[in-house]
Amino acid sequence: MQRNITKSHILIAVGFITVLVLAYGYFRESFSSINFCKPCVSSEKDLFELENKSDEINNKDKDGQCEKGSTKVYESWIMESGLKYAQPSTLTGRTDVNAVTNWNAPLVWEGTFDPVLIDGIYKKMDPRIAVVVFAVGKYTRFLQKFIETGEKYFLVGFSVTYYVHTDRENEVPKVPLGKNRKVTVVSVPSANRWQDVVLGRMKWATITIEKQIRKEADYLFMMDIDSVFHNRFGAESLSRLSAVLHRGYYKTTPRDAFPYERRPQSKAYIPAGEGDYYYTAAVWAGYLEEMYKLVKYCYEMSEEDAKNKIEAVWQEESHLNRYLLTNKPAKVLSPEYLWSDYDKVSPDIKVVRISQLVKNYAEVRPNGGN
Numbered sequence: 065m066q067r068n069i070t071k072s073h074i075l076i077a078v079g080f081i082t083v084l085v086l087a088y089g090y091f092r093e094s095f096s097s098i099n100f101c102k103p104c105v106s107s108e109k110d111l112f113e114l115e116n117k118s119d120e121i122n123n124k125d126k127d128g129q130c131e132k133g134s135t136k137v138y139e140s141w142i143m144e145s146g147l148k149y150a151q152p153s154t155l156t157g158r159t160d161v162n163a164v165t166n167w168n169a170p171l172v173w174e175g176t177f178d179p180v181l182i183d184g185i186y187k188k189m190d191p192r193i194a195v196v197v198f199a200v201g202k203y204t205r206f207l208q209k210f211i212e213t214g215e216k217y218f219l220v221g222f223s224v225t226y227y228v229h230t231d232r233e234n235e236v237p238k239v240p241l242g243k244n245r246k247v248t249v250v251s252v253p254s255a256n257r258w259q260d261v262v263l264g265r266m267k268w269a270t271i272t273i274e275k276q277i278r279k280e281a282d283y284l285f286m287m288d289i290d291s292v293f294h295n296r297f298g299a300e301s302l303s304r305l306s307a308v309l310h311r312g313y314y315k316t317t318p319r320d321a322f323p324y325e326r327r328p329q330s331k332a333y334i335p336a337g338e339g340d341y342y343y344t345a346a347v348w349a350g351y352l353e354e355m356y357k358l359v360k361y362c363y364e365m366s367e368e369d370a371k372n373k374i375e376a377v378w379q380e381e382s383h384l385n386r387y388l389l390t391n392k393p394a395k396v397l398s399p400e401y402l403w404s405d406y407d408k409v410s411p412d413i414k415v416v417r418i419s420q421l422v423k424n425y426a427e428v429r430p431n432g433g434n
């Protein structure tokens with residue numbers, strides 16, 4: 065009897081200790097997560113929500129405060145009081161285009177936002193924007209115009225850093241920059257195939273984000289360098305994840321005719337009957353950590369493909385489209401956010417904000433071709 069009682073006691077005691085240990089683990093996590101980093105927000109009134117508690121904890125400095133930029137900016141929609149702008153209407157607006165996706169995300173066109181208001185809202189959050197571009201081999205020739213026009217039109221008044229990845233550092237031009245804007249040069253190896261540069265962007269961007277950008281930015285843009293800004297490209301482009309409709313397929317192309325990867329052997333495979341839109345890989349953007357996840361995904365999937373001796377039909381663009389099929393973007397940007405000088409501007413494009421240059425593929429690429 066004595067022995068039985070002792071046994072039950074031991075069992076109860078063990079059970080009790082287990083509960084205590086589990087409870088400790090649980091509460092420890094909750095306590096850490098509610099100890100969030102107020103000093104990271106630019107003012108008391110700017111209520112950035114902070115997520116991903118583990119990142120947040122890891123990034124605290126020795127005073128227990130967050131380094132600026134170590135957390136993600138979560139969007140508050142607080143407007144500066146007294147800002148003057150036109151009254152919004154519930155009845156009038158763009159009727160020639162659809163301004164909302166079927167998952168209820170904004171589809172952004174000229175005329176669907178007020179530039180003063182939207183910039184005002186985002187400026188209040190004071191986000192730091194990273195623009196990741198590659199200029200490998202002869203593509204350094206595009207840097208001057210890209211940065212020069214970027215300074216005129218791209219997120220003017222915001223903090224912007226262009227991370228120029230190149231194998232020809234001495235060819236990076238010195239372009240006069242606005243306040244809180246700079247160029248950071250990152251050295252990458254040369255390549256013999258343009259396909260390797262294009263895909264290599266995913267690898268090198270992953271590395272630069274891990275080593276540097278993560279500490280320095282809240283939003284990240286991935287962009288082709290062979291482009292020129294022509295008009296305002298502002299805060300309406302910012303969201304958790306923003307993708308741009310490819311100008312070639314946005315009007316009437318049936319989804320089965322999108323140039324998705326169609327071979328099941330590739331990780332980028334999208335079967336017939338699926339897909340929303342065809343997005344370009346020449347402009348995509350989002351919260352730094354969301355973009356990190358996506359860039360790394362494209363890198364890892366292309367590595368998987370390489371192991372299986374396959375390369376997706378449009379390289380990282382195919383993987384991007386595969387990802388965005390299941391992970392819907394928070395904003396879809398119209399082709400105003402990447403047009404091409406090869407194409408006549410269509411009447412629904414009221415403003416070309418940035419456009420790809422006509423280039424001699426055979427001359428500019430290391431292995432020619434297009």
Ligand SMILES: CC(=O)N[C@H]1[C@@H](OP(=O)(O)OP(=O)(O)OC[C@H]2O[C@@H](n3ccc(=O)[nH]c3=O)[C@H](O)[C@@H]2O)O[C@H](CO)[C@H](O)[C@@H]1O
Nearest residue numbers: 198199200201203258261288289290344345346378379381
């Ligand atoms: C408008 C559009 O849809 N663009 C996509 C299309 O690119 P494009 O045909 O516009 O390709 P591209 O020649 O511009 O290459 C993409 C980018 O890679 C860099 N680069 C490329 C080659 C090189 O030798 N050095 C160098 O720096 C540079 O930043 C360039 O802008 O197809 C590519 C994949 O095939 C990518 O998905 C591009 O995003």
Ligand SMILES: [Mn+2]
Nearest residue numbers: 288290346420
């Ligand atoms: Mn391009």
